[in-house]
Amino acid sequence: MAAQQGLRHALSGFTLQAIHLADVAHEGHGIERARRQTVGGSGRQRSWARGGGGTEHPARYSDGWNCAADWPNFVKYFTSQVIVKRIADSTVRRLSMYLRYLEDLDTRGQQTASSDELAHLCGTTPAQVRKDLSFFGSFGKRGLGYPVRELTTHLREILGLEREWKVIIVGAGKIGAALANYRGFRQRGFTIVGVYDNDARKVGQPWGEAIVRAMDELPRDVAREEASIAVLAIPSENAQAVVDMLVESGIRAILNFAPAQITVPPHVSLKSVNMAMELEGLSFALTNGNDFSQGAA
Numbered sequence: 001m002a003a004q005q006g007l008r009h010a011l012s013g014f015t016l017q018a019i020h021l022a023d024v025a026h027e028g029h030g031i032e033r034a035r036r037q038t039v040g041g042s043g044r045q046r047s048w049a050r051g052g053g054g055t056e057h058p059a060r061y062s063d064g065w066n067c068a069a070d071w072p073n074f075v076k077y078f079t080s081q082v083i084v085k086r087i088a089d090s091t092v093r094r095l096s097m098y099l100r101y102l103e104d105l106d107t108r109g110q111q112t113a114s115s116d117e118l119a120h121l122c123g124t125t126p127a128q129v130r131k132d133l134s135f136f137g138s139f140g141k142r143g144l145g146y147p148v149r150e151l152t153t154h155l156r157e158i159l160g161l162e163r164e165w166k167v168i169i170v171g172a173g174k175i176g177a178a179l180a181n182y183r184g185f186r187q188r189g190f191t192i193v194g195v196y197d198n199d200a201r202k203v204g205q206p207w208g209e210a211i212v213r214a215m216d217e218l219p220r221d222v223a224r225e226e227a228s229i230a231v232l233a234i235p236s237e238n239a240q241a242v243v244d245m246l247v248e249s250g251i252r253a254i255l256n257f258a259p260a261q262i263t264v265p266p267h268v269s270l271k272s273v274n275m276a277m278e279l280e281g282l283s284f285a286l287t288n289g290n291d292f293s294q295g296a297a
Contacts, residue, residue: 089271091132092159097122098129099155105148112145161189166225168251170242171233172197172205172212175257179231180208193225194218198238215242219249229253236260 101121105113115126122129133139133151136158140146156162167190169176179185180195195207202212213221221227230251234242239258246254253269256262264270 087135091135094122094124094128094132095155095159098132099152099159102148102152102155106152110148113148113151114145117145163189165190165229166193166227167191167229167231168194168196168218168222168225168227169231169233170196170215170218170246171257172199172202172207173233175233176231177207179233180210190229193227194221215245218245222249222251227251229255231255231257233257
């Protein structure tokens with residue numbers, strides 16, 4: 001269960017970052033994308049023409065973009081985009097909790113929910129609920145609460161659950177088996193499209209709804225399946241080499257269960273689940289009381 005909960009929270013974090021341009025380091029890419037949108041281009045790579053003084057100046061594009069005609073549209077498009085701040089993992093986890101409780105309230109026919117009610121259900125404060133939601137817009141009305149179905153829809157969009165995410169699992173061990181057989185992922189839009197292992201005895205064996213494949217098939221399969229997310233459930237010795245292979249194959253988000261410190265380039269999201277640390281958190285709560293472990297940070 002701990003592994004499954006870790007995967008749910010991590011997947012939510014990946015999709016949130018991908019959809020809301022959370023990484024400001026890629027601002028240049030966002031500007032280029034906006035410019036292509038305004039001119040209705042074919043998506044070809046284009047470069048700014050240098051203006052006077054050797055500085056970049058939007059006077060002329062090397063492929064003939066007419067700045068005088070298109071610049072107002074460019075500014076209008078780019079300034080209309082909602083750029084979301086980098087969101088803390090703890091906020092993403094709470095958004096997932098809000099969504100689950102809202103879905104439960106919706107199935108029971110409840111039409112509105114207050115921040116007090118959500119805070120009570122999720123073990124946080126009303127102020128924290130309002131702050132978390134304010135990152136993404138204005139929801140609900142003072143004194144009336146949040147419309148349950150409407151807020152549920154918004155949270156599903158924020159967490160990226162309105163589309164299918166294709167996931168691969170590397171490591172056909174016990175953790176990999178538990179994850180491959182968990183049906184809740186498909187219900188949330190996460191589809192396991194491949195399980196991989198370097199043990200020839202496991203290759204070809206059924207693993208959940210998938211068949212274990214050899215590691216050398218992974219790069220081709222990622223391209224064919226258009227997988228975005230990988231779960232790493234292997235021993236620590238080979239973790240970094242496998243991660244490098246995943247990144248080179250086009251994987252953009254990795255959930256790491258390997259007990260190892262691994263690194264990824266800036267454009268790849270990485271989350272690590274350390275079972276020992278999770279247990280230490282529980283032992284801290286038991287030793288010091290729940291009041292120390294239920295902060296809203």
